[in-house]
Amino acid sequence: MKHILFFISFLLFQMPFGFSQKKGIHFSKKEWNQVLQTAAKENKLIFLDAYTSWCQPCKRMDKQVFPQKMIGDFFNKKFINVKMNMEEGIGKNLQKKYDIFFYPTFLFLTADGTVVHRNAGFLSAPKLLDLGKTALNPDNRLSAFETRYTKGERSPAFLKKYTEVRKAAMDGTHGAIAEDYLATQEDWLSKDNVKFIFKYVDNTDSKLFDYMVEHRTDFQKIMGQSKVSGKIENLIYQKIYDEKGNASLDELDRLFKKVYAPQQAEKASMRFKLNYFLEKKSSEKYAKTAVNYYKKFPPRDPSELSDVAYNFYELDVSNRKMMKKALKWTKKAVKKSPSFYNYETLAAVYFKLGKKRKAIKAAKKAINLAKKAKEDYSETQQLLDKIRQS
Numbered sequence: 001m002k003h004i005l006f007f008i009s010f011l012l013f014q015m016p017f018g019f020s021q022k023k024g025i026h027f028s029k030k031e032w033n034q035v036l037q038t039a040a041k042e043n044k045l046i047f048l049d050a051y052t053s054w055c056q057p058c059k060r061m062d063k064q065v066f067p068q069k070m071i072g073d074f075f076n077k078k079f080i081n082v083k084m085n086m087e088e089g090i091g092k093n094l095q096k097k098y099d100i101f102f103y104p105t106f107l108f109l110t111a112d113g114t115v116v117h118r119n120a121g122f123l124s125a126p127k128l129l130d131l132g133k134t135a136l137n138p139d140n141r142l143s144a145f146e147t148r149y150t151k152g153e154r155s156p157a158f159l160k161k162y163t164e165v166r167k168a169a170m171d172g173t174h175g176a177i178a179e180d181y182l183a184t185q186e187d188w189l190s191k192d193n194v195k196f197i198f199k200y201v202d203n204t205d206s207k208l209f210d211y212m213v214e215h216r217t218d219f220q221k222i223m224g225q226s227k228v229s230g231k232i233e234n235l236i237y238q239k240i241y242d243e244k245g246n247a248s249l250d251e252l253d254r255l256f257k258k259v260y261a262p263q264q265a266e267k268a269s270m271r272f273k274l275n276y277f278l279e280k281k282s283s284e285k286y287a288k289t290a291v292n293y294y295k296k297f298p299p300r301d302p303s304e305l306s307d308v309a310y311n312f313y314e315l316d317v318s319n320r321k322m323m324k325k326a327l328k329w330t331k332k333a334v335k336k337s338p339s340f341y342n343y344e345t346l347a348a349v350y351f352k353l354g355k356k357r358k359a360i361k362a363a364k365k366a367i368n369l370a371k372k373a374k375e376d377y378s379e380t381q382q383l384l385d386k387i388r389q390s
Contacts, residue, residue, distance in 0.1 A: 024067035025075045027083045032090045039080045040111035045135060047079040048107040050086050050094070055103040057122035068125045074132055079108070102170040108135035117141035120170035142169060149177070156184045163200055175206050182208075189215060194222045198231065204239045204255055213259050232259055247276055267297055274308075283315035287322040294329070302336045305329035306345045313348040323353055340369040344380045351387050359387045 027049070028035055039046045049066075051058035065071060075081055086095040086103070094100070098107060098115060106128075108117040117135035134140050145162045159181035166174035178200045185193055188211060198219065201208035212219055213232065220228045236255045240247045252272060256265040270293040277286035290308050299305060309326035317323055327349045333342045343366035350359035363384040370377035 023069040024072040025081050026072070027081050030082075032082075032084075032094075035080055035082050036111050036113065039109075042080065044078065044080050045116065046107075046109040046111070047075055047081045047132070047135075048094075048109060049081075049083045050091070050098075050100050050103065050105040050107060051083060052085060052087050052103050058104045060122055061104055065123065065125050065128055071125055071128060074129055078132065078136060099171045101172065105170065106131065108132075108141070114143075116143040118169040118171070120168070142166070154180065154184070156181060159184065160196070163196075167200060174200060175203055175208065179207055189218050191222055194219055198223050198228075201231070202235065202238075204235050204258075209235060249273060249276075267293075270296075278311060278315070281315060283312075283317045284319060284322075286315055287312055287317045287319060287326075291322060291325055302329070302333040303339070303342060306333035306342045309333075309349055310345040313345070313352050317352075320353070323349065327353060338369075340366050340373060340375055340377070340380075343369060344383070347380070347383060347387070351383070351390070356387060356390065360384065363387060 025047075028038070030038065035046060038044075049058075049061070051061075084091045084094065086092065086100055097113075098105075098118075100107075102120040104122070105120040106118060106123075107115055109115055117131075119131050123131060138144060142165055145158075145165050148158065149162060159177060163174050163177045163181055166177050178196070182188055182193065182197070187193065188197070197208050197212055201212055203209060212228070216228060216232075223231075236252070236259070237247075239255065240249075240251045242248075249269075253265075253269050256269045256272075259265075260268055270289060273289050274286065274293060277289060290312075294305060294308070306329065309330045312323060312326040317326075327346075330342065330346045330349050334346055343362050347359045347362035347366060350356075350362055363380060366380050367377045367384065370380065
């Protein structure tokens with residue numbers, strides 16, 4: 001009897017695990033060539049989840065979407081499902097072959113490896129289900145649009161829809177289709193076309209970008225000034241940064257000159273470089289840029305100069321001439337606003353210049369002001385201790 005009870009308990013313990021395993025998508029563990037053979041044998045499309053180990057939306061798909069029963073019921077029945085890391089093994093080859101740049105990317109392929117539909121980015125369960133159904137529909141999937149386009153179809157309605165489908169594929173090819181659509185339009189500044197351009201422009205070297213910049217005022221009336229400015233700047237930053245987070249500053253200057261009036265372009269470029277050099281901890285470049293920037297564009301509030309002067313200290317700027325400039329800024333800020341923070345910066349700059357007595361005096365003044373204002377002065381106390389011990 002005990003053995004029977006133990007066996008029943010064992011089954012009950014195992015059931016939830018077994019059921020949970022069957023609920024979601026079953027991803028094949030076979031080699032890629034075997035997956036293709038299975039697809040051919042069963043006359044099914046392949047659903048490929050192209051992911052990377054660092055992709056957060058990919059992990060969300062794994063936890064929130066793929067395990068759902070309705071997704072498993074549909075995809076397990078209709079497709080041969082496979083997951084593949086695009087940075088390992090055969091995944092590297094597929095990434096190049098299918099121009100996969102965004103993750104996750106979902107490919108639907110025939111048994112010979114031909115893509116019939118694709119999409120990218122996190123999708124909710126209902127949207128993933130719709131995607132799967134679209135992939136199974138020969139008239140609505142991406143390959144159908146490609147065929148119609150190749151055969152010469154160029155009606156505005158078709159091109160507009162094809163742009164949408166191509167954009168969802170996230171393979172960087174929708175821009176040409178968008179331009180084809182606009183070529184059918186007499187008025188690019190109609191409300192619908194402005195919204196169309198704003199939605200699909202994604203390249204600073206495109207006709208759509210040039211047109212948006214040239215007609216910025218018209219776009220701002222429809223989309224709003226902050227949205228248009230944000231869109232332009234985001235596209236510029238997207239263009240200048242490489243995969244390692246390094247920016248092409250020459251390209252930045254070129255693009256800012258393209259989108260802004262000369263003085264505004266210079267100011268925006270120098271401001272960007274200030275933040276960039278600070279982020280990269282390039283002390284001498286930061287200091288030189290700061291001196292040039294504030295010489296051309298003096299701030300209304302001297303406390304801004306005090307903040308920059310403190311950055312000189314934290315970045316350990318070695319150029320004494322630059323540090324004396326920082327001292328001049330800080331004294332001006334203290335005179336205008338004798339605050340705790342400005343005196344703290346004054347102490348740090350004096351310390352960097354080797355003026356120990358003046359640094360101690362300024363640090364004590366900062367601490368006294370902080371006490372009166374009931375502000376945290378622990379970092380200033382650490383600075384004072386450091387000065388005394390030097």
